[in-house]
Amino acid sequence: MAKVPRPPRSKPLLTDEGGQLQSSRVRKRNPAQPALPFDPMPDRVGPALALLKQSPPAKGYSWEVKWDGYRVHxxxxxxxxxxxxxxxYDWSHRFPSIVDAARELGPASMILDGEACVFDEQGRSDFNLLQSSLGAVGRRSGNLVSPATMMAFDLIYFDGHDLRGLEYLSRRHLLEDLLQGKESAIRLSEEIDADPVELLDHACSLGLEGIVGKKRDSVYRSGKTGDWIKCKCVQSEAFFIVGYEPSVGALGGFGSLLLAAYRGDHLTYVGSVGTGFKERASLVLRTTMDKLLWRRKQPPVPYSGKRKVVWIQPTLIAEIEYRAWTSDNKLRHASYKGLREVQDNAEVYRLDENEGVGTRSAR
Structure with missing residues (x-):
């Protein structure tokens, strides 16, 4: 006996084989059922900044290399x-490789936090190389396009959701998933699972700038909160250039730069720097300084030295590497790294009014 065919469990798409396809009527959303929230993308987020520490704490932090470049979102x-x-400031026109890499990440909206860097032959981020392609030298030579790579270390907005209230480890996992296997101008800044003291020693032996630690359970907060800390192999800070010592035989026609830091609301002389200059950068720097000559009788900072000095307006900010401070608050073993740009919002070093040597403070 033949089986009777079972009727279809679902209704056919067409009630009339010659008719048009019809979808079911769209029902209105039940007001009692909440809609999934979406957060508007912030127009700008102040970056979380690392607090300088002399030695790393043993527990509670994730560690990675400290990159030597420009902080970008x-x-x-x-x-x-x-x-x-x-x-x-929007520097997308100056970092086209980073823009192209960001476009390849997909259609999702996001805010990546990281450092724009240029690397030397040993694979170390080099601020001088970045400056030569992007900074004052690049701007005046017409070369405004930098081949910089962004080392991404945080994800603070993704696919319609503000992640700043999420703990760091969760943000980190999302970032790793996003950049997994990507070989482009946006790379993941790798976490390093090692004893931080040994890690710092190893970083210094390789000629790196230092290491950065982030509290694993911290949310993303702008400014220096202590959630992020940094330990440096060599100190590097920003100072105003207030003059130069002319020299016929030296590169660029100057023997050294005179530097100043803040003490309260005033500037104070903190010594000079005479090493670290490259010929092309020196020539451009001398031309720039000669356009900013100080026209007043008294110099821009109190100065009791005997050297012949050409004073300039305190507007140029130099990144200076140094080993220590002297007892009279002068830089020891200073070396010039390059000019910072106003758009980078560089912080100028601030001397503690009571003890002398202090910490950086925003302009």
């Missing part, structure tokens, strides 16, 4: 991609 939206400096 990459905002990826459907209609545009922005590369914002700490000062909030």
């Amino acid at each position: 990459v905002h990826v939206e459907a209609s545009r991609i922005r590369v914002l400096t700490r000062g909030g």
Whole structure:
């Protein structure tokens, strides 16, 4: 006996084989059922900053290499991609490789936090190389395009959700998933599972700038909160250039730069730097300084030295590497690394009014 065919469990798509396809009527959302929230993308987020420590704590932090470059936030939206400096300036036209890499990450909206770097032949981030392609030298030679790579170390907005209230480890896992297997101008800044004291020693032996630690359970907070800390192999800070010592035989026509830091609301002389200059950068720097000559009788900072000095307006900010401070608050073993740009919102060193040597403070 033949089986009777079972009727279909679902209704056929067409009630009339010759008719048009019809979908079921869209029902209105039940007001009692909450809609999934989406957070608007912030136009700008102040970066979380690392607090300087002399030695790393043993527990509670994740560690990675400290990169020597420009801090940037990459905002990826459907209609545009922005590369914002700490000062909030859009440098997307100066970092086209980073923009192209961000575009390849997909259609999702996001804000990546990281450092724009240029690497030397040994694979170390080099601020001088970055400056030669991007900074004062690059701007005046017409070369405004840098081949910089962004080392990404945080994800603070993703796919319609603000992640700043999420703990660091969770943000980190999302970032790793996003950049997994990507070989482009946006790379993951790898975490290193090692004893931080040994890690710092190893970083210094390789000629790196230092290491950065982040509290694993911390949310993303702008400014120096202590959630992020840094330990440096060599001290490097920003100072005003207030003059130069002319020299016929030296590169660029100057023997050294005179530097100043803040003490309260005033500037004070903190010594000079006469090493670290490259010929091309020196020539451009001398031309720039000669356009900023100080026209007043008294110098811009109190000075009791006997050297012949050409004083300039305190507007140029130099990144200076040094080993220590003298007892009278002068830099020891200083070396010039390059000019910082106003758009980078560089912090100028501030001397403690009571003890002398202090910490950096924003301009």
